[in-house]
Amino acid sequence: MKNKIYKFLGMASLAVLSNQAFAQNEVSNFIRSGKEEGNKLVGAYLSPITRGLASGVNDAWYSTAKPLGLFGFEVKMGIGGSLVRADAKNFTLGGIGANTSQTSPFLLTPVNGDGNTKQPTLAGEGSSSDFAVSVLNPSAIGTQRIYTDTIKAFKGQNSPLSLGAIPFIQVSLGLIKNTEVMIRLMPVTSGDFSSNGFGFGVKHSISQWIWGVDKLPIDISGLFTYSNNTLALSFGDNYLNSEGDPGSLSSSDYKNSQKLSINSHGYQVGLIVSKKLLFFTPYLGITQNSATTDIGMKGFFPVRSVRLNTTTQLPEYYTENLKDPINLSSTVSSLRTAVGFRFKLGPIALGVEYNHAFSDQQFNTFNAIFAVNIQQLAPIPKL
Numbered sequence: 001m002k003n004k005i006y007k008f009l010g011m012a013s014l015a016v017l018s019n020q021a022f023a024q025n026e027v028s029n030f031i032r033s034g035k036e037e038g039n040k041l042v043g044a045y046l047s048p049i050t051r052g053l054a055s056g057v058n059d060a061w062y063s064t065a066k067p068l069g070l071f072g073f074e075v076k077m078g079i080g081g082s083l084v085r086a087d088a089k090n091f092t093l094g095g096i097g098a099n100t101s102q103t104s105p106f107l108l109t110p111v112n113g114d115g116n117t118k119q120p121t122l123a124g125e126g127s128s129s130d131f132a133v134s135v136l137n138p139s140a141i142g143t144q145r146i147y148t149d150t151i152k153a154f155k156g157q158n159s160p161l162s163l164g165a166i167p168f169i170q171v172s173l174g175l176i177k178n179t180e181v182m183i184r185l186m187p188v189t190s191g192d193f194s195s196n197g198f199g200f201g202v203k204h205s206i207s208q209w210i211w212g213v214d215k216l217p218i219d220i221s222g223l224f225t226y227s228n229n230t231l232a233l234s235f236g237d238n239y240l241n242s243e244g245d246p247g248s249l250s251s252s253d254y255k256n257s258q259k260l261s262i263n264s265h266g267y268q269v270g271l272i273v274s275k276k277l278l279f280f281t282p283y284l285g286i287t288q289n290s291a292t293t294d295i296g297m298k299g300f301f302p303v304r305s306v307r308l309n310t311t312t313q314l315p316e317y318y319t320e321n322l323k324d325p326i327n328l329s330s331t332v333s334s335l336r337t338a339v340g341f342r343f344k345l346g347p348i349a350l351g352v353e354y355n356h357a358f359s360d361q362q363f364n365t366f367n368a369i370f371a372v373n374i375q376q377l378a379p380i381p382k383l
Helices: 002-017 021-045 047-056 251-257
Strands: 073-083 106-110 131-136 145-151 161-163 168-175 179-185 188-190 193-205 219-234 259-274 280-298 300-308 315-323 326-345 348-357 364-374
Touching: 021 047, 021 106, 021 131, 021 145, 021 280, 021 300, 021 326, 047 073, 047 161, 047 259, 047 280, 047 326, 047 364, 106 145, 131 300, 145 300, 168 193, 251 300
Parallel strands: none
Antiparallel strands: 073 161, 073 168, 073 364, 106 131, 131 145, 168 179, 179 193, 188 193, 193 219, 219 259, 259 280, 280 326, 300 315, 326 348, 348 364
16 A cells, blocks of 8 residues: 555656656756856746745645544645746846856856847746857956857746645644644655655644634634655756866766755644535635745766966866755745635545735645545543
């Protein structure tokens, strides 16, 4: 049973990733523009991923406001996505602060267009310009530059969706006083892709503590959750190799070290209201969400640069090996509302949910869950 669950989660992850695949070729090629400009390009191009994961890391923790009864339990699997905002579809070099000075160590020059020409992000549409990369001529005075490399045009996937809640397994247990504790795991490994994470949460009925509210035919609970998830993708055959210039490492050193790591962590606190109608339970959640996504490109990445030959005193190409060159962080914080419903027939429950964020930072998200739910196993003691 355990292997079947992991297989399902792996297939679900691949289904989510297949349309985007984190664009290994494009992302690694951005390093050709050096560490500073590379960080700006990777951050802009992968913004649908970073904002999507940060927007969805707190999703799908609940599907009803009613906590599990004493020793009741639930085992749940879920997956989600995020709806990419229009402002995450493209970027400009000027908008991300690239090419701000002619004296920059590395300079990007669009072959077609200029710094205000729109370039697609991962979720955008169409192809970008080619970018010529140049460095300052070390044997000249002033801003004379030498061409070093070309970043080939990269493409957007023209996708309205991005990653949201990564596939997870969640186990919940009912305790006394209408309190429910939740533990979440995200164990997925498939080929070069892996995901692992941990989360915990608490749901507690507040209806019972407010006179009159406990008589209403609705359930109201408070909620707190925390999630932390890390995705890792080895570049494999899509690794960035050197051109054989002085200072190059072996191909295996580059291939075996290069990977993309994305960590999303965040918390939410808020209220849930639900009403059970036979086997159908609609619910509404209002939560304050805060989440951060960190992106890192780990390993050794070769960048072609220019230096003075100590013998001839003429410029020569050489390979600068950058270790762990990309480190980016994106934080979102917003009040959100969740609208969803759950169908429950016997112990089997199915649910869907839509989350609307009241901030331009976050994407709106959606998710679906499948669960085995036993509401209560023991009589509630009178304390």
